[in-house]
Amino acid sequence: MTLLHNPVLRGFAPDPSLVRAGDWYYVATSSFEWFPTIPIHRSRDLAHWEYAGHVRGAVPGDSLAGVPDSGGIWAPSLSWDGERFWMVYTVVRSVGTPYFDLDTYVSTATEAGGKWSATRRIASHGFDPALFHHEGRLWLLNMQSDHRPGGNRFAGIVLTELDRETLAPIGDTHLLLQHERLIEGPKLLERDGWFHLVLAEGGTGVEHGVLVARSRSITGPYELDRQPLLTTRDDPSVPLQKAGHAELVETPGGEWVMSHLTARPLRTPDGPRCPLGRETAIQAVTWDEEGWPRLRHGGWHPVVGVEVDVGLHTVDSTHTVDEPLDPADHPTHTADPLGWPWSTLRAYPDPSWADATTRPGWLRLRGRHGPESRWAHSLLAQRITEHRAEAEVTVEARPRTFTQAAGLVLRYSAEAYLSLDLTWAEPDGEGQHGQQWQGGGRTVLSLVEREEDGTRLAAVVEVDAEGPLTLGVTVDNGAARFWYVKDGARTPIGPPLDFTKLSDDYGSKLRFTGSMAGIHAVDLVDAAFTADFTGFRLTCW
CATH class of the missing domain: 2.115.10.20 (Glycosyl hydrolase domain; family 43)
Known part of the structure; x- marks a missing residue:
């Protein structure tokens, strides 16, 4: 048995x-x-x-x-x-x-x-x-x-x-x-x-x-x-x-x-x-x-x-599955760094925007459409399998405009996601006037919450983007708490956000999938901005 x-x-x-x-x-x-x-x-x-x-x-x-x-x-x-x-x-x-x-x-x-x-x-x-x-x-x-x-x-x-x-x-x-x-x-x-x-x-x-x-x-x-x-x-x-x-x-x-x-x-x-x-x-x-x-x-x-009772004398509850798949015989089951458990939206990952070879040990994403696109969103994500989970990744990027961003995302759909992105913002105290190409500005972490009735900016923190930056999120008891690593320690960013809104049961529209944790990159103007990611970890328990 x-x-x-x-x-x-x-x-x-x-x-x-x-x-x-x-x-x-x-x-x-x-x-x-x-x-x-x-x-x-x-x-x-x-x-x-x-x-x-x-x-x-x-x-x-x-x-x-x-x-x-x-x-x-x-x-x-x-x-x-x-x-x-x-x-x-x-x-x-x-x-x-x-x-x-x-x-x-x-x-x-x-x-x-x-x-x-x-x-x-x-x-x-x-x-x-x-x-x-x-x-x-x-x-x-x-x-x-x-x-x-x-x-x-x-x-x-x-x-x-x-x-x-x-x-x-x-x-x-x-x-x-x-x-x-x-x-x-x-x-x-x-x-x-x-x-x-x-x-x-x-x-x-x-x-x-x-x-x-x-x-x-x-x-x-x-x-x-x-x-x-x-x-x-x-x-x-x-x-x-x-x-x-x-x-x-x-x-x-x-x-x-x-x-x-x-x-x-x-x-x-x-x-x-x-x-x-x-x-x-x-x-x-x-x-x-x-x-x-x-x-x-x-x-x-x-x-x-x-x-x-599976009817097999050689299998019991203490045994793992035997006869592992041979990648040579099963090309869909490989050690491909872009393969399972990664998933992508509406198409397979393509080397033109998801590159795992140029920088060994890193994934390079080229930014394309925004996170609500139905066509060309540069996103790699994995399934969240338990109500307690933690995801983290190290990102290195140099955004020069608010139209460029890269970071860590919890996603259900285009109208239900939470994202912590490395991006650009006007100098502190200056309003949003869309003139970023005139110079100035600062590199920031932007925490965004998206639901059916719109997008809310939950927090903005200026950061030093001259080197890699580790981002993370901890999910527990329905709350998502985002953080980044500063001076070797986890530093919270923004308030706890409602993870349960990334659900089949929230909102007025039909929803049939499930929450995912992943990485993405956006470049709305030139589709040329790139971000490098390493050390992605999703732990569920």
Whole structure:
């Protein structure tokens, strides 16, 4: 038996799609506007996971330029037909409108962490697609959306057979189920002559859950289970909230497990907030006398500690994952200083703006657009995985204008970030008049807080920028305290800032990702200013 501790993938790992291929388990998660696209992790025991690679080329042209925050790649679905891995997913280009403006793609690979085939566009009814392999046939599941005035944006679950080679539709599209509550994220499995339709229900927030329907025929009609398989909507005290979006997998020993997304909220005076985003958890599942899936521990609430039998005699809870990936065979899993766990916005890091070779031991970023750009923001960031965290980095740069900046950033989106930047300001006591090119001025650290209603300057401190300067931030109990090193000691800058605003739950707009810590550089005029960074450290506990 293996004892796992949820979440098994911590910090910004939503919409998990779990599959078993032989003795290995693989999970694919949503990446939205972030690269690498569709991260994949693998495990032998469901408790210890390692990054295995990603679907390179998932986005045509390797660019999501212009895509809004929380747009991009939604809810990829990973499957295994005994010979190949299949990935189906949707690129969503509009958020918060009646039109999702989406395209659904399929890619395949012989190894989940290896090279994936060129993408092929298929029928794009709506987001959250999934593929079902059954008796040599291939079926596409999807939710459908009705964009018309008065229409239902979640208008039911549809099923279409696809040709396995051409991926063209075969025959008609079948409406499987409509429901009064929002349903999405369909997955199909067959057991004991029943086709079980596993659904995400109620949206991806605190009302989230998992609902199951079943039928003797793949095309229906489907009857709904009398109770949810999983949800926390009825009890805000459960430590794993927002539980939903599930996938069921059978272990080699005949046991069943379920992956699902969840979130760990911080309690604030304004209600619960989840700055870590939605994460990946696993529960043990059994089947009742009537043939419905149930949580093995009873009820429908997820638990943190789960014992699972993976059916392998060589693996137990004390062992780490064996057979490490060989970088020679897996080019997506390398010692690349710009590779995982770094992530970038809307494109892969490019040597033209992210250079790890010119100055050994340093990363050089060339400034481009500002931190709210949807096109060319020079940013490298890593996932924050716990509510207590600390990030620091040493930066060396010579900003000559207020249009140049470089520093340390905590980021959720273009409208939710905190940044401590080395930049330029007018002489002390002089107003902002935009005439920096006439000489004078000073080098400063500028602490900025951005939220939906605008940007606030939290602090400005003049510094000596003739040499490297170490910047840092400590996050604890929902507060972010920024600092820099002066005369060998940490010196606080500005007041504590509200880290919980970098959350799915703050503001009026849809938010689906998670908080990141990273480095960035800005040059709004010439795109030529460079900043060198070294010693980046992100510690979460």
